[in-house]
Amino acid sequence: MSTPSPTTVRTTCPYCAVQCNFDLHLEGGLPVKVTPTKECPVARGTVCKKGLAALSDLRHPDRLSTPLLRKGGELVPVGWAEALAYVREALTPLLERDPGRVGVFGSGSLTNEKTYLLGKFARVALKTGNIDYNGRYCMASASTAMNRTVGYDRGLGFPLEDIGTSDLILLVGANVAETLPPIMQYLKAAKDRGGVIYAIDPRATTTTKVAGRGLNLRPGSDGVLALGLLRQMKLWGKIRPTAPAHGMAEVLAHADAYPPVRVAHECGVAEADFLTLARAYADATKPLILTGRGPEQSAQGTDTVQAFINLAFLTGHFGKPGGGYGTLTGQGNGQGGREHGQKNDQLPGARSLRDPRHRAEMAALWDVAPEELPQPGLSAQELLNACGQPTEQGGIEALIVLGSNPVVSAAGAGQVTERLRALKHLIVIDFLPSETAQLATLVLPGSMWCEEEGTTTNLEGRVQRRRRAMTAPGAAREDWRILCDLAAAVGRAQGFTYGSFRELQDEFFAATRGGKADYSGLSAERLDRASAQWPVRSADGPDTPHAYAPGYPTPGGLATLHVPDVRVHLPAPRALTLITGRLGNQYQSGTQSRRNPALKAEATAQLHPDTAAEYGLKAGDPVRLRTAHGEAVLPVALTPGIRPDTVFLPFHWPETANLLTDPETLDPHSRMPQFKGTALTLHPLGVA
């Protein structure tokens, strides 16, 4: 008797780090409908528009289903044999001469297993240290700040339901209602219990309206706000450190320089409003600070986040249920994607490539000598900036991109496009022809989220199963198989001959054993029973809902607080500042969501009505925006809740926001580019 095929498959939404669970209903082997599931431990039966529309682009006419090789300037369909022969001829001489001339660029949307395999592929098959990923553009600042403070980084060190028990929530640059909608239920729960929510943002959003209270502060001044709050807590006798830590005295002394008058001036807010917020924080028993990309996506992002961590730590709330600090990771697998080796300095399980013990552990697993593992290479933006540069200056000659679209998402998109065009070989693995794929010399058709098995880790460190519901179309292949094919094409198949996905997955779980992000107690079967928050150190041991108990994985078990170096650039009167960000209906660089008819949205330049009037602009008028890095033309949208000195651009479209951002100025700690806070001028079209 044959086994009937399933009519529903339970899996996770790929579009953001909440990772809502839903059921895919199948007809004729294809998913035709999404229904949220009440058993979802995260969204509890809710799902947002993106999740509901997730099926619309699965069989989009643009879907890549065969390799494409550039011939005579055009990308033309070829078979896999010809595509892999190109890989062999392009990469083998380079790898023999200098593996570091080959770069690898990954994505925070990859499953954990693909993240792991991509890092192994770069370091073991290609032997290059030049691997990094687009998470460097998302939460890298918060991740770096947490790592240097307590030795590891789980975005939320607590279950989402803890949010509902907080009595004061500071949302700093986090538009939760649009970008992570199911989390609003936890914020509303806190409010229903009498809690207060402050939304700190230069722009009024759906979230700030729900919060009801907030500060409309100057872009780039969040760190000063945190320093001012710490000074007030000291003044009001609220310093009671969470645990002994290095650097406390220096951090507290430094905060003395931030009295309310300075905070109000630099943040561009009323002193009384700042003091009201400070008093609310001082009086709260479980204050919780949640940062988003607002304060993080800047060249001083690490120190800005550090200022908030210091505040939470020194007032005794860090790591306590319902209080403390957390970052709201955004990208589909933004948490797992930053743990398992696609960062330039990282090995699986959030190990360090610089640590001899960690190198030895991974070398033993991968059957190579520790000295064969390359040293850390270039970070994401530096990798892109090096593309096509002279070899003697460390230029990258060939780049392999998996599931990322840096032509839209990287800072200084105009320069990045030029650099990618200058490459000898650009190999892109993707399922839709992204703007980056359109520049490639070879495009390899990969798999979409419901065409592959794997695990992902959500913003609270919860590992969940992603299940396959259908197969990839035509000659498209699962991404993990493509990486193995590439290893074989360059004659380095050893270690990349998995008989099944399960074999790869089991190797991945085992590879994390002993790491900070330890998944070694997990298996597909255990995850079928329930999701689990890492670390999970043994098959029969518990998971870890609350991660940040004192006794941190640092030398001596102590935290280290750092004095934040945050400076506010005070613009000239009437000068404008650019901020960029997300829209609720779109995802990342828009490769999928712009093609999805259910997710309509428009790229506009959001201006305060007074600013528009000053320039003689009305809604819909085209305007040229210029920065030192480029220019873009967009229609105007009037946004009464934005600061009059600020212009907001969404970053989901090519030739918009990131044409204007700076590709060279990077955070010295996290290597995050300066996405926000760029000086900008407006030019109504027709005016020079």
Ligand code: SF4
């Ligand atoms: Fe949930 Fe995020 Fe998907 Fe929306 S986009 S359904 S919030 S995982």
